[in-house]
Amino acid sequence: MPLILTLLVPAAIGLILTLFIRYLLMKKRYALAAERQAPPDIPGIADKDAFARKLGQLIQIPTVSWTDRSRRDTAMFVKFQETLIQLFPLVHRELERQVLGPFGLIYHWKGKNAQKKPVLFLAHYDVVPAEQAGEDTWEQGPFNGTIKDGVLWGRGTLDIKSQLAFQMETAERLLGQGWQPDRDIYFAFGGDEEISGQEGARNMAAVFKEKKLYFEFVVDEGGVIAKDQLAFLKGRPAALVGLAEKGFVTFKITAQGVSGHSSMPERKGTAIGRLAKGIVRLEKKPFPSRLDPMIRNMLERFVPCVSFGLGLVFANLWLFSPLILFIFSRNKTTDSLIRTTQAITVFKAGEQENILPNEAVCLVNHRILPGDTINFIRDRHRQVLGDKDLGLGDAGNWPANNPITAGDPEGSGFQLIREVLAQTHPGVVAVPYLVNGSTDSKYYGDLTDQILRFTPLVLNPKDVAAIHGVNEKVSLENLNNGLRFYYQLFCHL
Numbered sequence: 001m002p003l004i005l006t007l008l009v010p011a012a013i014g015l016i017l018t019l020f021i022r023y024l025l026m027k028k029r030y031a032l033a034a035e036r037q038a039p040p041d042i043p044g045i046a047d048k049d050a051f052a053r054k055l056g057q058l059i060q061i062p063t064v065s066w067t068d069r070s071r072r073d074t075a076m077f078v079k080f081q082e083t084l085i086q087l088f089p090l091v092h093r094e095l096e097r098q099v100l101g102p103f104g105l106i107y108h109w110k111g112k113n114a115q116k117k118p119v120l121f122l123a124h125y126d127v128v129p130a131e132q133a134g135e136d137t138w139e140q141g142p143f144n145g146t147i148k149d150g151v152l153w154g155r156g157t158l159d160i161k162s163q164l165a166f167q168m169e170t171a172e173r174l175l176g177q178g179w180q181p182d183r184d185i186y187f188a189f190g191g192d193e194e195i196s197g198q199e200g201a202r203n204m205a206a207v208f209k210e211k212k213l214y215f216e217f218v219v220d221e222g223g224v225i226a227k228d229q230l231a232f233l234k235g236r237p238a239a240l241v242g243l244a245e246k247g248f249v250t251f252k253i254t255a256q257g258v259s260g261h262s263s264m265p266e267r268k269g270t271a272i273g274r275l276a277k278g279i280v281r282l283e284k285k286p287f288p289s290r291l292d293p294m295i296r297n298m299l300e301r302f303v304p305c306v307s308f309g310l311g312l313v314f315a316n317l318w319l320f321s322p323l324i325l326f327i328f329s330r331n332k333t334t335d336s337l338i339r340t341t342q343a344i345t346v347f348k349a350g351e352q353e354n355i356l357p358n359e360a361v362c363l364v365n366h367r368i369l370p371g372d373t374i375n376f377i378r379d380r381h382r383q384v385l386g387d388k389d390l391g392l393g394d395a396g397n398w399p400a401n402n403p404i405t406a407g408d409p410e411g412s413g414f415q416l417i418r419e420v421l422a423q424t425h426p427g428v429v430a431v432p433y434l435v436n437g438s439t440d441s442k443y444y445g446d447l448t449d450q451i452l453r454f455t456p457l458v459l460n461p462k463d464v465a466a467i468h469g470v471n472e473k474v475s476l477e478n479l480n481n482g483l484r485f486y487y488q489l490f491c492h493l
């Protein structure tokens, strides 16, 4: 046998063995939690509409967040807070309540064991406008709270008055049974998450910091039980538990020109032309891609649920990550999980066709992959723009933040969610996830080392499109299963 073959054959056999052994290991390590016997059901669940009717009342209060804050109807936010008192009387009798103006609401439920670290549940009660998405095309009015054919309609059913209602209703029913949690439970509800949480979550996080509280874990929105969203799972739902969140920053790029008559433009080009060239250079150079540890762990946890071939790939990312990066980069959704994104969202220049503008401005918005930072992006832009006359500054309209990575797939919070899901949503595979958008939990990064962004609602691609879109709605069955999840979760705290 030629020397080359005597070397290659054992190497190939070694490689195949390694791939296979890793596949078997991952398949065993991440096997789905056993489906337990049906747990005791949540009291009162037999009345299938009861919870939906309460949530429907909350949907009817149009707590709309407008970017132009002067358009907000503050009275609606106060009304929302007061409606909670009527809907959840036991909560309001037993729990300590702290109102931080119209946009912040904290509850404290004392536990039996002061030695145990408290836990914190977050949700927000503001919603995005429904008009912008075309109110006319809603099949049921967005603020009617209609229940029809087993479905509750309206803005906020998915994002995310449901989460708030799950938490309040679970507490209400447990209080009705005389139950007391083992550890302290806090709730913090914000009224301005959709416009960055500066008045709600930021102030509430400051209150907790002042009290020197440190939470075992924090639960917020961000991930859901995704159904038919990942083709390779062949219909198996996946609970995407957001353990990391991308950062957010917007830069303003400016080109100065000389205002004047358009019949005599400057030889070196107009402000608009120079800014446009800078933008083209940016768009030609997307940020580098890589597999974040959270995404790696997510893929490895899919191993027991996918075909043998794909399982072999997911179990051996040490070898196949370039292939995964290539495949992910072909689709905008998956591409956003592997790099810092850049999107030119605003371009402004010029007023009239015969006048040269003295300035052209654009905004470029970024969702920052863990590992990258705001400073890194700024430095890179300076290089890539390649025109020292272009100004680069902070846009400053929304607060910027670096990525938040408080989360651990081996931590107590993720494990608990995984186990509870095995009870209430058998067959669902729970995986860690990187949340693309920005949530209120960004203000709580210093208050815990586990943030779990998850809502126990099963959503298909159509449901996802309705979030911030038209015809947002949720089935009563979905709601009741979500309530079951929260009930089991609280019982295991």
Ligand SMILES: [Zn+2]
Pocket: 124, 159, 160, 193, 221
């Ligand atoms: Zn939301």
